Amino acid sequence: MNNNQKKLISIIIAAYNSEKYLAQAIESAIEQTYQHIEIVVVNDGSTDDTINLIESYAKKDSRIVLISQANAGPSTARNTGFKNATGEYFCILDADDIMLPDKIESQVEFLEKHEFADFTYSKVYYFMEGENTIYSHDLATINGTRVYKKLLQYGNFIYTSTVFFRRSVFETYGGFDEQLRSAEEFDYWLSLAGNGVNFLHQDKYLTLCRSRGDGLTSDSVTMYSTAVAVFDKHFGHNKYPNLAKATSRQYIKNKFLLAFSKARKPAPATVTVVGKSSTNFFSISHHINNLFILLRKIKFSFTFKKIHDKKLEQYLMKIESLKKHETSY
Numbered sequence: 001m002n003n004n005q006k007k008l009i010s011i012i013i014a015a016y017n018s019e020k021y022l023a024q025a026i027e028s029a030i031e032q033t034y035q036h037i038e039i040v041v042v043n044d045g046s047t048d049d050t051i052n053l054i055e056s057y058a059k060k061d062s063r064i065v066l067i068s069q070a071n072a073g074p075s076t077a078r079n080t081g082f083k084n085a086t087g088e089y090f091c092i093l094d095a096d097d098i099m100l101p102d103k104i105e106s107q108v109e110f111l112e113k114h115e116f117a118d119f120t121y122s123k124v125y126y127f128m129e130g131e132n133t134i135y136s137h138d139l140a141t142i143n144g145t146r147v148y149k150k151l152l153q154y155g156n157f158i159y160t161s162t163v164f165f166r167r168s169v170f171e172t173y174g175g176f177d178e179q180l181r182s183a184e185e186f187d188y189w190l191s192l193a194g195n196g197v198n199f200l201h202q203d204k205y206l207t208l209c210r211s212r213g214d215g216l217t218s219d220s221v222t223m224y225s226t227a228v229a230v231f232d233k234h235f236g237h238n239k240y241p242n243l244a245k246a247t248s249r250q251y252i253k254n255k256f257l258l259a260f261s262k263a264r265k266p267a268p269a270t271v272t273v274v275g276k277s278s279t280n281f282f283s284i285s286h287h288i289n290n291l292f293i294l295l296r297k298i299k300f301s302f303t304f305k306k307i308h309d310k311k312l313e314q315y316l317m318k319i320e321s322l323k324k325h326e327t328s329y
Helices: 022-030 050-060 074-084 103-113 147-154 167-173 184-194 220-234 249-263 282-303 310-320
Strands: 009-015 037-044 064-069 089-092 119-128 134-136 164-166 199-211 305-307
Touching: 009 022, 009 074, 009 103, 022 037, 022 050, 022 310, 037 050, 037 074, 050 064, 064 074, 089 103, 089 167, 103 119, 103 164, 103 199, 134 310, 147 184, 147 220, 147 249, 164 167, 167 184, 184 199, 184 220, 220 249
Parallel strands: 009 037, 009 089, 037 064, 119 199
Antiparallel strands: 089 164, 119 134, 119 164, 134 305
16 A cells, blocks of 8 residues: 555545435445545435445445434535545545546545645546436636636536545535535535635546436526526625626526526416316426427537447446445445
């Protein structure tokens, strides 16, 4: 074990009703080439079999730490994980995502080599729910404290399960805003960058992100309204007095998508006039919803590139084959 391998790394997983995917996330952490880790899994008031799944892993691997709390949302759950973690570095893993085997080893070496940096994030692969096709979609790659300005201009280009940062970041600046249940990552990166935390992008794919329709982000009204609120919160920072909402394409885009998302929600009722046929107010929202889905498909086809990597596909298939109570032991 070299000097880097001696540093304890804390992997934080916030889990709420995650029995369908959590085994895969935990398994990807267990199979890291860097083994000096602790996996802090916070059961955020789950009502399914999540806690039993975590317990089954914890009985077999002493590196897994289970913490249970009443449901309070992802921000509070992650903060609970931070407060109970003992590692020198923190890594966040969403309960439905998968780390590539060398993620931790690669990011430890990266921050050890770049001592001036506090926080790193990497590239990410995407895969669709129910299939093993893998895609890439390269986002902005900004370094240093300029991340603050670029986040406000481009929106959130830092994917949660790619981040890796020094424990001192949490000890100095605290954790996520616990009032937020959506866009909390976007807000946290802005808060850190606005306070001078030095970000450094790692030009390497280290995470597989699952795209699914039943998560929190499937509620687009909540997602876009919270994103707009985060923009409102951070514009006008005294370090960047010249930044204005009117110059941020991402802010304008989120405002438009919020209005569009509200329009695509069905009307609450159908009115029937006595003696005449019923008037169905769902029809307009139905057409808007179909248009929204079509636009998303068009955007996906232009911005996501299919990856042909047999070794990567085999790894995903291996992890995806795990059922909720299976382990590789």
